[in-house]
Amino acid sequence: xxxxxxxxxxxxxxxxxxxxxxxxxxxxxxxxxxxxxxxxxxxxxxxxxxxxxxxxxxxxxxxxxxxxxxxxxxxxxxxxxxxxxxxxxxxxxxxxxxxxxxxxxxxxxxxxxxxxxxxxxxxxxxxxxxxxxxxxxxxxxxxxxxxxxxxxxxxxxxxxxxxxxxxxxxxxxxxxxxxxxxxxxxxxxxxxxxxxxxxxxxxxxxxxxxxxxxxxxxxxxxxxxxxxxxxxxxxxxxxxxxxxxxxxxxxxxxxxxxxxxxxxxxxxxxxxxxxxxxxxxxxxxxxxxxxxxxxxxxxxxxxxxxxxxxxxxxxxxxxxxxxxxxxxxxxxxxxxxxxxxxxxxxxxxxxxxxxxxxxxxxxxxxxxxxxxxxxxxxxxxxxxxxxxxxxxxxxxxxxxxxxxxxxxxxxxxxxxxxxxxxxxxxxxxxxxxxxxxxxxxxxxxxxxxxxxxxxxxxxxxxxxxxxxx
Amino acid sequence: xxxxxxxxxxxxxxxxxxxxxxxxxxxxxxxxxxxxxxxxxxxxxxxxxxxxxxxxxxxxxxxxxxxxxxxxxxxxxxxxxxxxxxxxxxxxxxxxxxxxxxxxxxxxxxxxxxxxxxxxxxxxxxxxxxxxxxxxxx
Numbered sequence: 001x002x003x004x005x006x007x008x009x010x011x012x013x014x015x016x017x018x019x020x021x022x023x024x025x026x027x028x029x030x031x032x033x034x035x036x037x038x039x040x041x042x043x044x045x046x047x048x049x050x051x052x053x054x055x056x057x058x059x060x061x062x063x064x065x066x067x068x069x070x071x072x073x074x075x076x077x078x079x080x081x082x083x084x085x086x087x088x089x090x091x092x093x094x095x096x097x098x099x100x101x102x103x104x105x106x107x108x109x110x111x112x113x114x115x116x117x118x119x120x121x122x123x124x125x126x127x128x129x130x131x132x133x134x135x136x137x138x139x140x141x142x143x144x145x146x147x148x149x150x151x152x153x154x155x156x157x158x159x160x161x162x163x164x165x166x167x168x169x170x171x172x173x174x175x176x177x178x179x180x181x182x183x184x185x186x187x188x189x190x191x192x193x194x195x196x197x198x199x200x201x202x203x204x205x206x207x208x209x210x211x212x213x214x215x216x217x218x219x220x221x222x223x224x225x226x227x228x229x230x231x232x233x234x235x236x237x238x239x240x241x242x243x244x245x246x247x248x249x250x251x252x253x254x255x256x257x258x259x260x261x262x263x264x265x266x267x268x269x270x271x272x273x274x275x276x277x278x279x280x281x282x283x284x285x286x287x288x289x290x291x292x293x294x295x296x297x298x299x300x301x302x303x304x305x306x307x308x309x310x311x312x313x314x315x316x317x318x319x320x321x322x323x324x325x326x327x328x329x330x331x332x333x334x335x336x337x338x339x340x341x342x343x344x345x346x347x348x349x350x351x352x353x354x355x356x357x358x359x360x361x362x363x364x365x366x367x368x369x370x371x372x373x374x375x376x377x378x379x380x381x382x383x384x385x386x387x388x389x390x391x392x393x394x395x396x397x398x399x400x401x402x403x404x405x406x407x408x409x410x411x412x413x414x415x416x417x418x419x420x421x422x423x424x425x426x427x428x429x430x431x432x433x434x435x436x437x438x439x440x441x442x443x444x445x446x447x448x449x450x451x452x453x454x455x456x457x458x459x460x461x462x463x464x465x466x467x468x469x
Numbered sequence: 470x471x472x473x474x475x476x477x478x479x480x481x482x483x484x485x486x487x488x489x490x491x492x493x494x495x496x497x498x499x500x501x502x503x504x505x506x507x508x509x510x511x512x513x514x515x516x517x518x519x520x521x522x523x524x525x526x527x528x529x530x531x532x533x534x535x536x537x538x539x540x541x542x543x544x545x546x547x548x549x550x551x552x553x554x555x556x557x558x559x560x561x562x563x564x565x566x567x568x569x570x571x572x573x574x575x576x577x578x579x580x581x582x583x584x585x586x587x588x589x590x591x592x593x594x595x596x597x598x599x600x601x602x603x604x605x606x607x
Contacts, residue, residue, distance in 0.1 A: 164498060165508035295491045296512040376499040380536040380607065383500045384470045 014160055014217065014369040017054035020074045020210035021061060025049055027071035030454055034063035034072060035408050039283045040161055040373065044416070045406035048454015056373040058157035059208040060283055060308045061317035074207035074318060077226035079236070082117060087193050089184055090118040090233075091177055091202045091224070094125045094261040095313045097333065098326035099234055104241055105250040106333060112240040113203070113233060122184055124202075126352045127176035128260035130183075130359055132272045134173055137360075139274035139302075146277075146293075146301040147171045149269060153212035154308035155286060156368065160217070163290045164370030169304075172218060172365050176263065177202050177209070181223035182362050183352045199225045203233050205264075205316030208308065218365030230318040251340060254348045258337035261330050264313035266305070275302030282310040376418065386418040393417060397427055404428045406452035426452060472496075472534040478518055480526040480547065489530045490514035497539070502607045510539060510605050513585040516578045517601055521545045523564055525598065538587075540604045550593040557583065557591075 030048040042056035043063060050063075050071075064072045082088060090113050097106045110121045138147070150156055150171045159166050174182075181200045189195045204210050204227045213224035262268040266281035278301060280289050286306050292298050309315035314326035341348055352359075376390075377383040390411070397410035405426040407413040416422035424430050425440060425448050434440035440448075450457060474496070476489035494511045514530070521528035525547025533540045550556045559580045583589050588604040 162498075165504040165511070167504065291491065292487070294508070294511060295487055295494055296508075296515040297487050370504055372501070374498045375501055378501050380500060380502075381470045384472045384534060384536065387472055387496065387499060 012369040014371050016215050016217075017057075017371070018211065018215050019052065019054060019057050019059050020076070020207040020214070021052065021057060021059050021064060022073055022075045023050050023052065024071045024073060027069050029069055029071075030457075031068060032403055032406075033066045033068060035406075036403060037062045037066050038408065039287060040158070041408050041412050042373075043408065044412075044421075045452055047451065048457055053373075055371060056161055058154050058161055058308075059206075059211045060154040060158070061207045062283060064207065064317045074204075074210055074229060076204065076210050076229045076232075077201070078228055079117065079232060081226050083199065085197065086199045087120075087188065087197045088118045089188070089198065089200045090114070090116075090121045090228075091124050091180055091184075091200060092121055093177070093203065093205060093264060093313065094123060094330055094333070095205050095264055095316065095319060095326055096203055096230055096233070097123070097261075098314060098329040099230075099319065099321040100237075100241065100329075102329050102332045103245050103247070105246075107251055108244075108246050108249045109237065109241065111249070112237045115240055116233065116236045118201075120184075120188075122180060123256070124177045124180050125260045125263055126256045126350055127179040127183065128263040129256055129348070129350050129353055130179050130356055130363075131173070131176055131263070131269075132257075132260075133356065134360065134363055135272045136274075138171065138173065143302075144169055145299070146304050147273070148304045149306060150218075150365070150368075151175055151264075151269060151305070152208065152307050153217070154206070154208035154283075155306040156217055157208065157211075157371075158283075158286065158308070159290065160368065160371045161373040162287070163294050164374075166290060166294055167368045167370050170368045172367065174219070174363050174365055175212065177213070178216075178219075178223050179359055179363060180352070182359060183355050185223065186355055186358065187351065201226045201228050203228050203230050205230050205313045205319045206309065207317060216365070218368050230316070231320050234320045251337075253344055254337045254340040256337070256350050257348050258334045258341060261333050261337065262327075264307075265327055265330065266307050266312040270303060270305040273303035273305075276300060277303035277305065279305040279307075281307040281312055281315075283308050376415070389418045390414040393424065396424070396430055398429045402428070404452075423448075470536055472532075474532040474534075476530040476532075478521040478525075478528040478530060478543075478545070480522060480524075480528070480545070483522060486519055486522040487515055488518075490518045493530075493532055493539075493541070496534070500534075500607075506605060506607055509585040513582045513603055513605065514541060516582045516585075517541070517543045517603060520578050520599075520601075521547070524548060528598075536607075538604055538606045540602065543601045543603075544598065545600075546598045549595040549597055549599055550591075551595055553591055553593060 028049045030045045032045050034050050035043040040056045042053045043050050097109045100109055114121045148169045188198055202213055202224045210227045213222050213227050216222045259268055267279040270277040270279040280286050311323040311327055315323040376386045393414040399410050401409040405413045407416055431445050493514055497507055525545035528545030531542045555561050557579050586603040587606045590602040593599040
């Protein structure tokens with residue numbers, strides 16, 4: 001892995017803005033809950049419907065959590081995307097197994113997933129044993145300080161959008177699900193499965209992983225063929241498992257080192273990087289830390305494990321269960337694996353590790369470049385003029401970020417105005433003054449409000465006025 | 470085309486230290502400048518701000534952004550620097566034990582600022598104050 005910085009590529013930008021998080025225009029009522037929680041100020045209300053600015057969105061899914069209309073969804077490939085006559089493998093993350101009470105063994109849950117229509121199932125965390133080895137190797141190299149884990153795709157994209165100067169800190173290693181997919185292609189081919197027919201589906205706990213599988217950063221193609229929303233698989237698996245506890249069905253040996261099952265949570269990954277390391281989870285926490293790191297306030301840290309969701313992937317937006325229960329169940333699983341490992345005199349039998357030499361040659365990714373989501377203008381002079389206009393506009397705005405303009409804050413509105421996406425009359429306070437000074441007629445003000453909050457949005461007030469008078 | 474910004478820095482207010490340099494960094498992210506240059510400016514300004522917080526009574530950061538470069542003047546009222554040549558040596562510091570215990574005062578501040586800027590002009594009058602001018606080309 002080469003973490004060196006090339007000056008030539010220093011100005012390169014990542015222009016891939018495709019996303020998984022989508023808004024269902026039929027369900028959205030433009031209530032602006034999503035706009036207020038978006039960490040990157042990527043959402044505006046236009047014509048009564050939330051609209052996402054693609055260059056800013058990092059697919060963290062915080063908007064998905066708060067939408068009261070269930071109008072925000074994560075676009076996946078789904079079980080419906082299955083092709084006939086293919087060899088379908090489900091890549092199941094450990095947090096999926098943690099959705100079910102501990103009475104259901106991992107083996108039983110994985111078997112149930114297989115029954116849905118897969119030819120094989122594989123637990124992603126088996127690739128973590130490989131990651132641990134890769135981290136040992138990277139840890140010995142002369143790295144920038146600190147290296148930031150590439151595990152969470154929402155964090156990687158957050159850095160690309162908001163912290164451009166930190167992109168060179170992102171570890172250039174593939175994630176465990178990619179490694180697992182690479183391993184499966186090779187091992188299945190060896191078993192005689194036609195490589196053309198192998199289709200690998202990742203059961204995803206979040207939207208960011210969908211994007212990572214579809215449009216990976218630092219890779220031209222992904223080793224994953226499709227993604228399936230964990231909720232869809234959970235529903236189908238629950239139907240099969242319902243009341244069918246089978247205590248006899250469980251592992252007879254440890255197929256991975258016990259703490260690997262907790263890799264996607266917060267606090268395990270960081271233990272495998274030499275030196276000083278921190279584990280940070282939750283978008284707000286990550287932002288607070290990255291802000292300080294980018295300003296040079298934090299030094300002498302070697303490794304940062306970061307997860308956009310509180311409690312790591314157990315808190316993923318597509319996990320149906322409670323994140324704290326999931327964490328506890330994975331802790332129980334770790335103990336069970338420890339027992340098996342102890343019984344076999346400390347040995348672990350992980351088939352993936354037989355392929356580790358080849359996997360080490362495939363595990364690197366290309367350098368990661370910033371996105372220009374914050375850019376005012378490519379041209380420096382124009383950007384300065386725009387910034388001066390923003391400062392001037394901010395002196396007119398009330399400064400309490402009411403959101404009535406359809407933008408999350410006064411400064412967002414000012415930015416939108418200089419980018420030509422909004423007008424000063426969108427501010428309801430400026431509007432009042434304009435009306436008083438006869439610069440804007442009440443009818444025009446009405447049209448402005450309708451442009452933001454949707455046509456006929458004000459009708460109910462007109463009716464009630466008519467009744468009152 | 471010039472963009473001016475001005476920030477006050479409070480001597481001894483370690484809890485708020487870094488606010489001014491963070492604001493400047495936030496502004497610069499809206500321009501099409503290389504991420505490496507952004508990082509150099511952020512580090513240089515943070516060190517300069519910390520110097521005022523750790524040594525002076527109060528100070529002002531004046532930022533001047535032009536299409537080709539950023540130029541920042543940090544002026545403080547404070548004890549000043551007796552020997553500028555010595556202050557520029559790596560490892561030299563007059564910071565009190567109290568300040569050192571907080572993880573500052575390693576004597577790397579000024580050399581670090583110099584390393585991260587294209588031009589640095591330092592002048593000081595003992596018992597009056599210090600003036601530091603940093604320029605970084607985009």
